[in-house]
Amino acid sequence: MRLGNAYAYCKPSQNVGLKLDLLRGLPGYVGHATSRINRLENQDNYSVKMMRSWPNAYGSALNCSVFDGHGKKGAQLSQLLANKLCSSLDCREPSWGKQDLMRLVQEYARRFPEGNYWKHKLATFDRFYDKFIKNCNSKQELLLMKEGDTTILGQNGGRMIFDKMGNIIDKIALLTELDRLRLFYGFAKFDLDQCCDLGTAAGSTASSIFLYPYDDPSMPTDGGKDDDSWIISHSGLLKLIVTQVGDSKIILCDQDGIAHALTTTHHTNSSRERRRLSLDPSRLDPDAFGETRFLNNFANTRSFGDVAGKPYGISSEPDIFSFLIGNTLHLPRSERSKLPFNGDECFLALVTDGITNMLTDQEVVDLITSTVNSWGLRKATPQFVAEETIQFIQAIASKHSDNATCLVIRLSNWGNWPNVDRTGLQRETKLMNAQSNETKLN
Template structure:
C-alpha cells in the first residue's frame, strides 16, 4: 500500500530520495553529498561534501564510495552499500572538542588500479581492488584537509607511475625553491633516493618483514612471500601522487596544512575478488563488455567476510596514528609519527638548530610546526617540511587456510581483530593500549550486536570530550572491523588508568 503522503509527493514529482537523505544524518558523511553534518557532541557544523559516488578515467582506474556485497543468506542478487553507512563494519566519529572549528577530515573509497608492471597500465580489468581509508588532521584552517578528503583518492587512481615523471616533479621542487639545499640534494641524488625509498623501501617497519622465515606455506603447499606485498610500482604511485598533489594543489596555502594517514587493504589471493556477482546474468553481458573496467564488475565480499590473509599497506605523513588490535587484544602501532623531536626526522632535516622547544616542552620545527611532514604549509617547504610518505606493508587477517606451524611466521600472529585510526587529539590524551582497551571493553560490556564499530568510535570521542582540557584539539576516530572482531580476551589492561583520568578531570573542574 502506498501512503497518502507518498501519493501526493509522486503527483507533484517530488524526489523522494532527497527527503530520505535529509532524514538520514550520521556522525560522518551524510547521504546527500551537498548536505552538512552536525557534530553530535559540540553542535558544530562540518562540511562533508567530500565524496562523489565514483570517479573513472581513461586508464580504466576507478574510485568509488560504494561496495557490492552478496550476503550468505541471499541466493541471488547483490547489495550496494555506501562505505560511510556500514556501521557494523566501518565506524567513524569526529568532534571539534573545545576548538571553534573542526579541521579533521576523513574519507573512505574503493580503488582499482594496475599494481604490477606485467599488467598494462591502461587496462585494469584484472587489477586488484583496494579498500582505502584516509584520515586527515588539518591545522591553520580546514582548506587542505578538506581538499585532500575530496580528491587524494581520485588523484591516486588517475596517476600513471613513471620514473621520469617522478624525477620531473623533484626538479619542479628545485625550481620552486631555488635556495633549498634539501630539495637540491634529493634531486642530485635521485637515483639513490629512488632505490632507497621506492625500489627497496628500507623503512624500519618494512624491514621487520625480512626477519625470520621469508616464506609462508598455506595448507595446500602454496608459497606466500612476505617480502613481495608491495611492488615498486605501488610505492612509486604513492610518492609521485603525494609530491605532485602537494606541489600543484596544496602549496598555495602558506599558513594552512594537513597531515595524512592512509590504509590500503586487499586480499593476498587476488583471485578472490574476481568472482562475477551473481546478479549479473547473460542478459547484461553486452553491458559489461562495454564497461568492463567498472568496479561494479567485482564482488567485494572480501571487505566484509574475508576468510583469507590480507595485504595491508599503511602510508604515513605527520602524526595521526594507525593502530592494530591483535587476537590477544594487544595494541600495535603501525606507523611512526613525524615530529621535530624524532631522531630520524632530525637526521633527515639536519634540523638540530632549526627545532626549538617552547615553554610547554614541545619541540617545534622552525618554531612553527609540530610536524615535520605535511601537505601545504608552504613556509616550511624550503627547509624540508615535505609530504614524502613513509610506506609500511603487513600481512594480516584470517589464518584458517594456514597450517598451525606457519602462523608464528606472521608479524602479529594472524587473526587480528580491527584497525583503529585516530588524530592527535585522541593520542595526546590516550596511549595506544588505552584506545584499544576502551574499544574492546565497550564491546565486552554491551555485546557484539549493540557495540558496532560505529558505537565504539563514538565512545572514544565521548571519553576524549570528558577528559579534555580547555585547549584540547579536534578528535577523530575510525575503526575498521577485521574477521576476528570480538574474539579478544575479556581483559581491560588500562581500565584503572582511564578511570583515574576521569576522576582527576572531575576534581580539577570542581576546584575551578
C-alpha cells in the same frame, strides 16, 4: 554482496554527520566519528572510499584516511585531501616512471630554491630512488614487525608465506616498485599542484590505509574483481598498506587485544627525521608547551601544504608500510607465527592527535574492546565504539584539547579478544581528574 561503484564518504566541513546510504548499511564494519572538542573549528577530516583501479591486479581496495589540518586554512586543506587525495591515486596503470619523479623533484627545487633540501634530493636522486622505491630497503617494514624472526624474512623485507603444500606464496616485499612509485609521486604531485596553492596558512597531516584481498590461491573467490564481499566475509588473508605523513596514528588490535602502532610520527624528536632534515638537536628549543618545533613553527616535519617549510624539508613524502593480516583459516597452523601479528587480527583504529595526546595506543584499544565487552556485539558495532571513543575524549578534555577523529575498521577476529581491560584504571583516573578539575572551575 555488491556494494556498487559509489561507496564513499567524506566528512563535511561543518562537522555534520552526513553519510551515504551505503555507509549507513555498514556500521558493523566501518565506524567513524569526529568532534571539534574545545576548539572553535574542527580542522580534522576523514574519508572512506572503495578504490576500483588500484591496486589494479586485485580489484577493489578499501581506503580509509584521517587528515588533521592546521593554520587558518587548515580545515579547507584537510577537506581537499579528504575529497581528492586518494581518489587521485585511483586510476588505471600509470604511464609515468622514474624520470617523471625526477622531473617532479626538479620542479620542487625550482619552486622552492631557498633551502637546500630539494637540491640535495635532486643531487642524490638515484640513491634515493633505489633505496626507497625500487628496492624498498628502508627496512621500515622490519622495524614494525616482530623481532627475532630473521629466518622467515624475504629478499626485500617481505614475509615468506606458504600454501598448504609448503610452496612459497610471497617471498618479496608486498608492494611492487610501481606501487611505491605511485604513492610517492601521487602524494608529492598532489601537494605541489593543489595544496601549495593555499599559501602559507594551511597544512595537514595524512594517514591512510589501503586494504584488499591477498592474491592467495587458497582464498575462495565468489564474484570476480568487482565483488566487494571480502569486506563482509573476511574469508582469507588481506594486504594492508599504510601511508603516513605527520603524526595521526594507525593502531592495530591483534587477537590478544594488544595494541600495535603501524606508523611512526614525524616530529623533531625522531632521530630519522633529524637526519633527513640535517637538524642539530642542540639547536632545537621547546615552545611554551614543551613541544619542540621545526623552524620555530611546525610541530610536524612532514605535511601537506605548509609552504613556508617546503624549502627546508616539510614534504608530503609518505612513509610506506606493508603487512599481511587477516583470517588464517586457510593457512597451516605452523605458518601462522610467520605473519607479522600472528593473523586473526581484531580491528584497525585511525586516530588524530586529539586522541593520542590524551590516550596511549593500548588505552585506545582497551577503550574499544571494553566498550564491546560491556555493551555486547549486537549493540557495540564499530560505528558505536568510534562514537564512544570521541565521547570519552570529550569527557576528559581540557579547554585546550585538540580536535579528535576516530575511524574503526572491523577485521576477521572482531569481538574475540580476551575479556581483559589492561588500562581501565588509567582511563578511570583520567576521567576522575577531569571531573575534579571541572568541579574546581565551577
